[in-house]
Amino acid sequence: MKIIKKVLTIAGSDCSGGAGIQADLKTFSAHGVFGMSVIVSVVAENTSQVIDIQNITPEMIKKQMDAVFEDIEVDAVKIGILSSPKCMEAVVEKLKQYKPNNIVIDPVMYAKNGCPLMEPIAVNTFIEKVLPFADVLTPNAPEAEKIAGIKIYFVKDMEIAAKKIYNLGCKAVVIKGGHIAGDVVDILFDGKEIFYFTADRVNTKNTHGTGCTFSSAIASQLANGSSIDKAVEKAKSYVTTAIIHSLNIGKGYGPTNHFYNLYQYGLQKEEVGIK
Numbered sequence: 590m591k592i593i594k595k596v597l598t599i600a601g602s603d604c605s606g607g608a609g610i611q612a613d614l615k616t617f618s619a620h621g622v623f624g625m626s627v628i629v630s631v632v633a634e635n636t637s638q639v640i641d642i643q644n645i646t647p648e649m650i651k652k653q654m655d656a657v658f659e660d661i662e663v664d665a666v667k668i669g670i671l672s673s674p675k676c677m678e679a680v681v682e683k684l685k686q687y688k689p690n691n692i693v694i695d696p697v698m699y700a701k702n703g704c705p706l707m708e709p710i711a712v713n714t715f716i717e718k719v720l721p722f723a724d725v726l727t728p729n730a731p732e733a734e735k736i737a738g739i740k741i742y743f744v745k746d747m748e749i750a751a752k753k754i755y756n757l758g759c760k761a762v763v764i765k766g767g768h769i770a771g772d773v774v775d776i777l778f779d780g781k782e783i784f785y786f787t788a789d790r791v792n793t794k795n796t797h798g799t800g801c802t803f804s805s806a807i808a809s810q811l812a813n814g815s816s817i818d819k820a821v822e823k824a825k826s827y828v829t830t831a832i833i834h835s836l837n838i839g840k841g842y843g844p845t846n847h848f849y850n851l852y853q854y855g856l857q858k859e860e861v862g863i864k
Contacts, residue, residue: 593621593622593623594622594623594664594665594809594812594813595622595623595625595661595662595663595664595812596617596622596623596624596625596663596664596665596666596667596805596808596809596812597624597625597626597627597657597663597665597666597667597689598610598613598614598617598624598625598626598627598666598667598668598669598805598808599626599627599629599650599654599666599667599668599669599671599680600613600626600627600628600629600630600667600668600669600670600697600801601628601629601630601631601632601642601669601670601672601697601706602628602630602631602632603632603634603798604631604632604633604634604635605634605635605636605797605839605844606844607636607797607798607838607839607843607844607845608634608797608798608800608801608844609632609669609670609798609801610626610628610669612798612801612802612805612844612845612847613626613667613669613801613802613805614626615802615847615848616801616802616805616806616809616827616847617805617809618847618848618851619827619847619848619850619851620806620809620810620813620827621809621813622664622665622809622812622813625657625661625663627650627653627654627657628645628653629644629645629650629670629671629672629676629679629680630642630643630644630645630670630672630676631643631645632670632706635839635840635841636797636838636839636840636841636842636843636844637839637840637841637842638841639706642672642706644672644673644675644676645676647675647676647678647679648679650676650679650680650683651679651682651683654680654683654687655683658683658686658687658689663687663689664690664691664811664812665689665690665691665692665693665808665809665811665812666684666689666691666692666693666808667693667694667695667804667805667807667808668680668692668693668694668695668719669695669697669801669804670697670706670707671697671707671711671715671719672706672707672708672711673708673711674708674710674711674714676711677711677714677715677718677719678714678718680719681718681719681722684722690724691724691808691811691812692722692723692724692725693723693724693725693726693727693804693805693807693808693811694719694720694722694723694725694726694727694759694804695727695728695800695801695803695804696715696719696720696726696727696728696732696736697732697800697801698712698731698732698735699731699732712735712736716736716757720736720754720757720758720759721757721758721759723759723760723761723762724759724760724761724811724817725759725760725761725762725763725804725807725811725817725820725821726754726759726761726762726763727762727763727765727800727803727804727807728754728762728763728764728765729764729765729767729768729800730747730764730765730766730767730768730769731768733747733750733751733754733764734750736750736753736754736757737749737750737753737754738753739753741764741769742769743769744766744769744774744776744785747764747766747769747774747776748776748778748783750764751764751776751777751778751783752778755778755779755780760779760780761777761778761779761780761817762777762778763775763776763777763807763821764776765800765803767796767799771790772787772788772789772790773787773788773789773790773829774786774787775787775821775825777817777818777821779817779818784818784821784822786821786822786825788825788829791829791832791833791835793832793833793835794841794842794843795832795835795836795837795838795842795843795844795845796832796835796842796845797839797841797842797843797844797845798844798845799828799831799832799845802827802828802831802845802847803824803825803828804824806823806824806827806828807820807821807824809824810823810824827850828845830846830849830850831845831846831847831849832845834846834849
């Protein structure tokens with residue numbers, strides 16, 4: 590009998606389909622894992638702007654998490670937008686209760702168009718209460734600046750920031766270099782070693798949802814048994830391909846192509862983790 594890995598996303602809904610829960614579930618499917626979702630915010634956004642955010646009540650967030658964890662064995666968790674302290678506290682309460690493995694946290698603070706997605710008063714709550722649950726934390730450069738309290742201009746600054754963030758309590762941190770000039774260099778620090786992942790910069794504006802996609806790909810790879818460094822390496826390759834073949838949809842920053850490899854080559858057994 591085939592056993593499929595199960596991955597839960599705890600994040601916001603993007604009605605335009607390129608980021609958030611929608612991007613996460615597409616990424617899970619592309620990796621051959623079974624995706625589940627807990628919606629913490631409903632975001633009215635498109636490729637050009639964030640119009641409004643409606644947070645789900647803390648009680649409903651907790652009930653959704655109960656519904657999943659009481660019934661289904663969860664192999665990995667991806668956490669995205671947590672816009673308010675109350676949302677964060679609800680999620681943290683249930684993480685303490687259920688103690689899932691392979692938690693990947695994307696500290697979503699800004700949309701691709703620059704619109705803020707995390708309340709300013711929530712940043713400290715995130716650092717103090719949410720960040721320590723991360724097996725892998727995946728900030729981009731602006732988010733890493735906010736968390737580490739330093740400016741990031743070069744890769745050496747990313748290295749310093751990664752060590753500062755690691756010391757706040759996460760088990761590993763990946764800082765994404767898409768906002769830094771030159772080739773795209775992401776770095777992973779696991780407390781012992783710094784790993785570098787480099788890709789050519791793709792000349793496209795269609796990068797809506799890349800952070801969600803990357804973190805979901807890491808969670809999928811961890812669920813399928815990859816080590817953290819291999820999970821990041823494979824996720825980097827996946828999201829780069831999705832950007833190269835991105836979709837020219839909408840008037841602003843279009844989405845990536847989550848299913849390009851799947852449409853071209855199908856699911857490979859070694860990538861799926863099915864036994």
